[in-house]
Amino acid sequence: MITLDRLTKRYGERTAVDGLTLQVKPGAVTGFLGPNGAGKSTTMRMILGLDRPSSGTALVGGTPYHRLDRPLRTVGALLDARAAHPGRSGRAHLLALARANGIPAARVTRVLERVGLATVAGKRAGTYSLGMSQRLGIAAALLGDPEVLMFDEPVNGLDPDGVRWVRELMRSLAAEGRTVFVSSHLMSEMQLTADHLVVIGKGRLLADAPLSRLLAATEVVVRSPHAGDLADRLTAAGLTAVRRGENELVVTGATVERVGDLAHEAGVRLHGLSPREPSLEQAFQELTAGSVEYGVTR
Amino acid sequence: MAAEWVKLRSIRSTWLCLASGVVVSVLGAITLGGAAAMESEHVQATEPVVSVILFSQYAAIALAVLAVTTEYASGTIRPTLQAVPVRGRMLAAKALVVAPVLFAAGVLTGAAAALATYLVLLAPVFRSAPALAPAATAADLLRLGVFHALVGVLAVGVSAALRGSAGSLAALFMATLGLPLLLVMTGVPAAVEVSLRLPTFAGMAFLGSTDNLTGGPLPYPPGEGLAWLAAWTALAVAAGYAVLRRRDA
Numbered sequence: 367m368i369t370l371d372r373l374t375k376r377y378g379e380r381t382a383v384d385g386l387t388l389q390v391k392p393g394a395v396t397g398f399l400g401p402n403g404a405g406k407s408t409t410m411r412m413i414l415g416l417d418r419p420s421s422g423t424a425l426v427g428g429t430p431y432h433r434l435d436r437p438l439r440t441v442g443a444l445l446d447a448r449a450a451h452p453g454r455s456g457r458a459h460l461l462a463l464a465r466a467n468g469i470p471a472a473r474v475t476r477v478l479e480r481v482g483l484a485t486v487a488g489k490r491a492g493t494y495s496l497g498m499s500q501r502l503g504i505a506a507a508l509l510g511d512p513e514v515l516m517f518d519e520p521v522n523g524l525d526p527d528g529v530r531w532v533r534e535l536m537r538s539l540a541a542e543g544r545t546v547f548v549s550s551h552l553m554s555e556m557q558l559t560a561d562h563l564v565v566i567g568k569g570r571l572l573a574d575a576p577l578s579r580l581l582a583a584t585e586v587v588v589r590s591p592h593a594g595d596l597a598d599r600l601t602a603a604g605l606t607a608v609r610r611g612e613n614e615l616v617v618t619g620a621t622v623e624r625v626g627d628l629a630h631e632a633g634v635r636l637h638g639l640s641p642r643e644p645s646l647e648q649a650f651q652e653l654t655a656g657s658v659e660y661g662v663t664r
Numbered sequence: 665m666a667a668e669w670v671k672l673r674s675i676r677s678t679w680l681c682l683a684s685g686v687v688v689s690v691l692g693a694i695t696l697g698g699a700a701a702m703e704s705e706h707v708q709a710t711e712p713v714v715s716v717i718l719f720s721q722y723a724a725i726a727l728a729v730l731a732v733t734t735e736y737a738s739g740t741i742r743p744t745l746q747a748v749p750v751r752g753r754m755l756a757a758k759a760l761v762v763a764p765v766l767f768a769a770g771v772l773t774g775a776a777a778a779l780a781t782y783l784v785l786l787a788p789v790f791r792s793a794p795a796l797a798p799a800a801t802a803a804d805l806l807r808l809g810v811f812h813a814l815v816g817v818l819a820v821g822v823s824a825a826l827r828g829s830a831g832s833l834a835a836l837f838m839a840t841l842g843l844p845l846l847l848v849m850t851g852v853p854a855a856v857e858v859s860l861r862l863p864t865f866a867g868m869a870f871l872g873s874t875d876n877l878t879g880g881p882l883p884y885p886p887g888e889g890l891a892w893l894a895a896w897t898a899l900a901v902a903a904g905y906a907v908l909r910r911r912d913a
Contacts, residue, residue: 411742411912411913414745415746416745416746416912417912432749437747437749445742446739448738449738450738450743451675451734451738452738453675453677454675458671458674461670461674462667462670462671462674464667465669466667466744466748506743
């Protein structure tokens with residue numbers, strides 16, 4: 367559980383994080399969304415005690431980070447993939463962190479295996495690709511088997527396999543009852559990973575809601591020779607289906623997958639099924655419009 | 665502390681610094697020792713080793729600076745502080761690892777340089793056989809260890825305050841060599857007095873060096889030299905701690 371109470375960070379005149387109050391709950395993946403410069407990383411750094419808040423508090427499990435006795439055993443975080451000394455081996459990097467928090471060396475080997483770096487653990491971190499560095503950072507986060515995990519843009523630089531791996535890792539960590547807080551500026555990525563979304567812009571909280579509620583804005587276009595039957599079926603499932611043309615429906619409030627599944631269950635043949643903008647991406651853009659730090663003037 | 669030890673030994677620059685310290689000390693001591701043995705009958709083999717610290721101390725300083733600044737340069741400081749969020753503890757751990765490493769390095773490097781000097785001075789071109797009196801040698805070596813440890817901790821403090829490698833090294837170079845020489849060159853008695861109490865000369869006084877740049881023994885006892893050196897070290901660590909506590913990582 368992460369608790370922020372009116373958390374604020376000012377750099378001179380500029381307010382990077384502005385009175386953020388929210389809770390990140392265990393057992394779920396909470397996506398932390400916002401355009402570049404919205405204050406996501408600063409917020410995470412304040413939670414970790416790296417930056418000092420100008421006012422307000424950030425607590426992890428009810429305790430300020432710097433009061434945690436062996437913090438890596440409570441909170442694991444990946445802030446920056448390139449945070450290992452380039453001349454130090456991946457194993458030594460993790461071993462140093464383990465030693466600082468009384469974590470046995472065997473655990474280092476375990477997490478290296480879990481992230482798939484066991485074979486290159488003895489190589490200097492400077493020789494790692496961005497994807498491998500990202501995995502090393504994730505290994506560091508997992509090191510203390512912590513209750514709370516935070517990842518800042520974890521899929522940056524990963525190939526499609528790596529992206530899927532991170533997604534599954536986060537889902538499984540949440541399924542184990544841990545608190546998983548993941549930042550991203552990619553709405554589409556969060557759509558696949560998160561249960562709950564926190565959206566900020568210019569340091570202010572814009573939305574704090576379950577994914578499904580933010581998804582309500584999604585529209586799915588479905589074509590079927592039995593559009594009428596399908597519309598009844600979808601309406602019965604609590605969705606809104608609007609007839610458009612003879613065999614086309616516009617469905618709001620569900621994902622493509624859900625609409626497809628419902629059609630399958632009803633035994634209705636489909637000739638087309640596609641998401642339609644405005645989707646979550648658009649909802650996100652609407653939410654953050656006017657708060658884009660480095661936006662282009664149109 | 666165990667963590668800091670892993671970090672220190674797992675990068676090449678640490679070993680390069682120690683190795684270059686040995687090279688500078690051995691070659692420097694042989695040169696100075698040889699020059700001394702050309703003129704004088706009696707040369708204690710540790711004497712040139714003590715004189716050469718003027719240069720060899722930079723190996724210790726570089727090691728200590730890099731132990732701190734590479735954390736900032738590589739971004740490792742964030743994982744480090746995530747593991748040890750109490751800043752004072754992190755700084756103390758660094759100092760407490762650097763100090764014994766440099767103490768051992770100072771003793772061993774000094775021993776190697778003294779032995780090399782002794783062996784070279786046995787050559788018949790020199791006027792007399794050199795001395796390596798056990799008691800005096802042991803005392804000198806211990807003091808060399810203490811000197812290097814203190815200079816290293818001083819460098820840890822300065823680099824924690826400045827964070828950059830180049831800036832830290834430049835500042836330390838000025839404090840340990842540039843400024844004292846400048847002050848001596850002014851010839852103003854008060855400036856010379858101040859200069860003699862800056863870390864390098866204080867260290868030389870502590871080491872009992874009689875042959876220094878001001879051309880004579882230092883005007884105060886070795887114990888006072890140690891006190892001045894320790895005071896500068898404490899000041900540097902306090903400055904480093906103050907910055908570390910206040911600034912965002």
